[in-house]
Amino acid sequence: MDSKRNDLRWVLLALVASAALFYFGTGLAPIPLLTWLAPLPVLLVAPRVSGGAAAAAAFTACLLGSTNLWGWSAHSGDLPLWPWGLAASFTFALAFLLVVVVFRGLVRRGRPLLAVLAAPAPWVALMQLVALVSPVGIVGTLATAQADLPVVLQIASVTGSLGIDYLVLAVPAAIAAAVSGHVRVLAVAAVAVVLVLGGGALRLTGEPGPAQRVALIAHNHASWATSVDTPEGRDLVTAYVEEIASLPPGVRTVVLPEAAFGSAEARPAALVEPLRRVAQQQGVDVVTGFAHRTPEVKYNYALTFPASGGEPVEYLKQHDVVSPLGDEEVFPPVTGARLGIAICADVNFRSPTDQYATAGAELLAVPASDERDNGWQHSRTALFRAVENGVPIAWSGRASTQLLTDGWGRVIADAPVEGPTPFTTVVAETPTGPGATPYSHFGDWFPWTCVALAVIAIALPKRGESRHRTARVADAE
Structure with missing residues (x-):
């Protein structure tokens, strides 16, 4: 006993x-x-x-x-x-x-x-x-x-x-x-x-590749998918355009959050024209989240506005519980490092990051949206994908965390999205990584x-x- x-x-x-x-x-x-x-x-x-x-x-x-x-x-x-x-x-x-x-x-x-x-x-x-x-x-x-x-x-x-x-x-x-x-x-x-x-x-100790300047921009007080069909939404577009225009010289890629904007139109001129214009004027590739809402379906896109001009290139989120799912990786025609696109919960899965790595991506832009409390945790899931596949990740979180990590999982820049100012903006030199790893190939x-x-x-x-x-x-x- x-x-x-x-x-x-x-x-x-x-x-x-x-x-x-x-x-x-x-x-x-x-x-x-x-x-x-x-x-x-x-x-x-x-x-x-x-x-x-x-x-x-x-x-x-x-x-x-x-x-x-x-x-x-x-x-x-x-x-x-x-x-x-x-x-x-x-x-x-x-x-x-x-x-x-x-x-x-x-x-x-x-x-x-x-x-x-x-x-x-x-x-x-x-x-x-x-x-x-x-x-x-x-x-x-x-x-x-x-x-x-x-x-x-x-x-x-x-x-x-x-x-x-x-x-x-x-x-x-x-x-x-x-x-x-x-x-x-x-x-x-x-x-x-x-x-x-x-x-x-x-x-x-591996040698990083050539670096380019990347900017992450998130509005500190904007809600999910602010509609550009409203005056409030158009004001938000103007504010983002002004923030992009005020970035320091040399920025090549700008990433905004998931569903930074929304609209009932598939390609609203109130969003497309200002972002296309500022991308071309500033010589930057701009990636933003965009929610297109119809009475029947909600689509969760990332739109890339190339610095060279032209129509925005769309990527449809591959892992989502609301939006129809995309099934293709996207490489927009950018002027800097070869850029792949993903959205938020896509990093919770092996694919598409491994597909981008084996296809030669040199940087992954990820518009994201989390709650403030779990922003750090989810951004670190993105960091794991960077290590697993040797690809730097630019993670732009709405109301959560901004993160730039190299292809070895070392944090280059990290900032919570908060504060009394309109924007949290992070700018840093981001080198290309070692590229596809054994995990990328063997899963x-x-x-x-x-x-x-x-x-x-x-x-x-x-x-x-x-x-x-x-x-x-x-x-x-």
Whole structure:
């Protein structure tokens, strides 16, 4: 009885510790170091307590940790708490439960190295499956907290961003295995981490390509898809035109937010003519979000006004829950770096960024729109796509975040969209990146490998325990 009470105390302590670390190590303002520590308390006690207790502690700790999003999600249009916010929380909690169950089973079967290698696999596998079936993709995984640590991010150029999640889980698993008496596993893991981070540091020494000046402009007080069919909308167009005209010399590309303007007309002269004129006069390529609304359908476009003049080139968003979906990448006839176009939630998916990379894009312009609270988090999803595919990204967020990142995921410029002034404008020299990476060419090979490893790892302990039960019965007879 005393032993069970003692186990219960350790389980509860581990649960509370991991929950607190998940709470502060994930979410909208994560602390990177705590993300690595969050799984550790539950992993430490898992081999020493019953399977049910370990599983319950893992699920509850991660679920409680994910409540850091519930306050925002309760009033969010991007991720409403019911049902999507709760679904996300339960998915993360289930994934961590599987991590702990696999780790515990393999350690108790005397396979500590396999436990460390296999434990993160169920998490990666489940995230991969969610990304495939979710209409909005997936954001906010463990990798997000590491988004401002470029040396850690470089593994994504080979594995995709879920390789970062794998690493963040494998390290505490190795520590927990060592504490359980398998010290050599920690040495092996340490060598692997040094190799991964050393490779990342080496990749960061790559020579950037020619730089060009890029500007991001977002109105601090404009609403979604302000109609240019109204005086208010036409005034907003004039204000943007004046802001573009006042940019410093040498700017080659200007990116405005998603749905910066809207209209019942497909190509309203009140928008097209002023932007076409300022683009040609200033010698800049202007990319803006535009929502075309008919009584039946809402189209979510990005329009590019080339510096050379001519009609705007349209791109239709490829991932949207309201607009009809586009299915083509677009390379407007620009005068600077070869420019690809995407819109906001497009970065929640592997494509189209990988398609742009393999087709030779040198810069990706992404008009975006988020809520203020989740703007940083979503902009870092765009940053992952930059690392994965070696393409710089110009992310212009309405009411959220302005971000310029190079093709290695290093932040060049970053600013929240806020303040009493009319605009938040960011201007910076943006070099072309290394270009298409192994991930661009081979895709999600790593997550699918984790799917296979997770299936094997979940099955192995059960078969091993079954054989041992049979052996004990035979000995008794």
